Amino acid sequence: MSAVTAPHPDEDLFRTLFTQWRRGIIVTGPDEVILFANPAAAQISGYAVEELIGRKPDILKSGQTPAEVYRDLRKALDADEIWRGEFVNRRKNGELYLEARTISAIRDAAGAVRYYVSISEDLHERQRYEQHVEYLSTFDQLTGLANRATFMRAVSAEIELARRAGHEVVLLNLDLDGFGAINNRFGADHSDRLLAEVGARVRDALRHVDLVARLSGDNFAVLLGKAAPGSQPESRDIADRLLATVARPFTIAGSPMELTASVGMAFYPADAGSADELIGCARSATHDAKAQGGNRSCRFDADMAERSGERRRLREELQGVVERGELVLHFQPQLSLHSGHIVGVEALVRWNHPQQGMLLPGDFIPLAEECGSIVAIDSWVLREACRQMQAWREAGLPPIRMAVNFSARQFRQRALRETVADALAAHAADPRCLEIEITEGAMMQDMTAAIRVTAQLKELGVRLSLDDFGTGYSSLAYLSRFPIDVVKIDQSFIRDIVTNPANAAIVQATVAMSQKLGKVVIAEGVETEEQLQFLRRSDCDEVQGFRFSPAVPADEIARMLREGARLDLSAPLAQDARETILLVDDESSILSALRRTLRREGYEILVAGSAEEGLSVLAKHPVQVIVSDQRMPGMSGTEFLSRVKVLYPRTVRMVLSGYSEISAVTDAINRGAIYRFLSKPWDDEQLKDEVRGALREWRELYGRRPA
Known part of the structure; x- marks a missing residue:
């Protein structure tokens, strides 16, 4: 299907x-009469391209888009601003659909409007992905119960309510006894059906005000509904009820099966002050119940509380830890799955404790977050990371990204922008190499403030990373509101990615949608070859x-960089071949600079000094992506790529030029996140x-990997 346009002077370019x-x-x-419409516009609207040409976009109006949207659009265009927003439009067949549009005016030298350019996206597919990911990230796929992330949010919220109202929070932790032996004997399928039935029984045994979740494996947890002070007898009754419901015979593989469980109980505020502490106390009590033979319940006791005393002592010792010089940084490499090279590191702090040695x-x-020492620690880590980043650079090592974690409290600091700017300036560090990692929870605590702070940080030129993605709100809709560059998938999803279909689906959906939004995706906690190959695929x-x-x-990172240490990606993937880029430019210096920029990415790079030479190269070699200069003698880049489109349609083509007559058009397109036009000089x-x-884009259109 080809685009149809009314005659106008830029037809070939468009x-x-x-x-x-x-x-x-x-x-x-x-x-506002339509001069050009591409096939995608026709597909979204339901009108043929020929039906759109010569008419106005009003034919798509449904009458359900608020009038203020159109007023804002007109105001932005009159002010020569780019407008972004959403319309409720109507397809030719009468179906309503939500469409995101970016609209800008292209003006001539006198300032008069020559064209309006609109780039649109049907939001149905994005919404479907977001809903799917949100569901997978909220519920346990095996039992239909809440998952760990949902449960922990609920516990945190209940503790906050209890803190204000003065009531208790009761948490029960349930583990099946001897489940490993059952799994080994009957296999995963039968064991999964058994877990699903256990989940259903536990849910049915509880009150409507209680929340039950499957945390992992055969581990379940229950948050009891609002409890009055002194509610331990009631919680004991519920624990006994859970033990009894699990003890009823099951049928597995056609045979009756008896099963028991161990239950641990913990209370806020008597035992713990946070959700993580409370679940930890309940799990400790569960271990005590198992140690006593199982099929019983135990409450978190004084001996366990004594172990918590060590935590309190550490909390006190954290005061002044920066001033005493007891902190050190270690660095974990981050590697490209395209080239295998180290492209960055994450700075991870260690506490060199005078008595206990190196603490993780x-x-x-x-503890630092609880006592408030975290802000001083975060600031030290930032300064030390910038110092180390510049030290590597001065040693002549290849530039790599430095990722630094910010706590929620640090993220809320009013002078955060100045803190980051001062750390960069103190060590003359390149802001483009600094990546700030922020957790989902920190971002979502105050959306308005988060949008402001992230925008301020981006003004400095640093990269922003959303850390532990999938453990919090996990809504890709939020990602589009923030200038996030990187999405880090939490290791809890990676750990069983090759055996857990739900986590595999979450990871694949997150990768696909994050990349559609222009984000780089990093998987953390990759420990096995199987995990690595799954992520490559x-x-x-x-x-x-x-x-x-x-x-x-x-110094170990420095050694790796000097020796060119890299990830072994020699294991072949299905239909795997080296990705090939063709660079076409009549200036040899430009070709050399482009090759230098791209060579560490692991691509096969071919070069041509003219359009004619480029066609000759294409006749001999399979190529996926072509980057061509616009102004070349004999044949322009536009003419060259027009021929390539006919001769080699299974290619993705990009123009690289500083040609001023089309800069306004390319700027409008690039702001709509389109890849095919780049400006000189490039970053x-x-x-x-x-x-x-x-x-x-090539893999999505023509296959997973070049063949």
């Missing part, structure tokens, strides 16, 4: 740039984890991102 884009593109004259973050960071961008290296001291990181995006 055809080349717009025809194959998957978003709908409509170009009108100043009178899990041993003291939660799922088109994940980067990984980090013990599969390559744990967090190590700075190296942006160019690499655009090429990666073009390769993803």
Whole structure:
């Protein structure tokens, strides 16, 4: 299907740039009569291209878009601003649909409007993905019960209510006794059906005010409804009820099966002050019940509380830990799944405790958040990371990204922008190499403030990463509201990705939708070859984890970079072949610069000094992506790519030019997240991102991998 346009002077250019884009593109004259519509616009609206040409976009109106939307649109265009918004439109067949549009005016030298350019996207597919991911991230797929993330949010909310109202929170933790032996004897399928029945029985045994969740494996947890002070007898009765319902015979593989459970109980505020502490106390009580033979319940007791005293002592010792110089940084490599090279590191703090030795973050960071020391620790980590980043650079090592974690409390600091700017300036560090990791919870506590703070950080030129994605709100709709560059998939989804269909589906959906939104996706906690290969097949961008290296001291990272340590990606994938890029430019210096920029990405790079030479190269080699200069002698880039489109349609084509007469058009298109036009001079990181995006587009259109 080809685009149809009314005659106008830029016809060839529009055809080349717009025809194959998957978003709908409509170009009108100043009178708003449609001059151009691409096939995607026709597909979205239901009108044939020929039916759109010569008419006004009003034919798509449904009457259900608020009038203020059109007023805002007109106001933005009159002010020569780009407008972004949503319309409720009507297809030719009468069906209503929600459409996101980016509309801008292209003006001549005198400031008069020559064209209006509209780029649109049907939001139905995005909404479907978001709903699917949200469901998978909220419920346990085996039992239909709440999952861990949902349960922990509910416990945190209940504790906050209890803190204000003065009542108790009661949490029960239930583990099946000897379930491992049952799993080994009957296999995964029968064991899964048994777990599903246990989940149903536990749910039916509870009151409507109670919340039950499957946390993992054969581990269930129950949050009892609002409890009055002194509610331990009632919780004991409910625990006994759960033990009895599990003890009723099951049928597995056609045979009767007796099963028992162990239940642990913990109370807020008597035993713990936070959701994580409360579930930890309940689990400790469960272990005590198992140690006593199982099929019983236990309450968190004084001996367990004594162990909590060590936590209190550590909390006190955290005061002044920065001033005493007891903190050190280790760094875990982040590696490209395209090239295998180290492309970044995550800075992870350690506490060199005078008596206990090197403590990991899990041993003291939660305590630092409780006592308020976390802000000082975060600030030290930021400064030290910037210092180390610049030290590597001065040592002549390849530039890599430095990822730094910010706590929720640090993220709420009013002077955060100045703190980051000062740390960068103090060590003359490149802001483009600094990546700030923020958790979902921190982002969502105050949406308005988060939007403001992330915008301020982006003004500094740093990258932003959404950490532990999937453990909190997990809504991709929120991602589009923030200038996030990177999405990190939490290791809890990676751990059993090759055996748990639900987690595999979450990861694949997250990768697909994040990349559609222009985000880089990193999987953390990658420990096995099977996990690595699954993520490669799922088109994940980067990984980090013990599969390559744990967090190590700075000098070890320097050694890796000097020696060119890399991830072994020699294991073949189905229909795998090296991704090939053709660069076409009549200036040898430009070709050399482009090759230098892209060579570490692991691509096969071919070059041509003219359009004619480019056609000769294409006749000999399969190519997926072509980057061509616009102004070349003999044949322009537009003419060259027009021929390539006919001769080699299974390619993704991009123009790289500083040609001023089309800069306004390309600017309007690029702001709509279109890959096929880049401007000179280019930014190296942006160019690499655009090429990666073009390769993803090729795989989506023509296959998983080049063959």
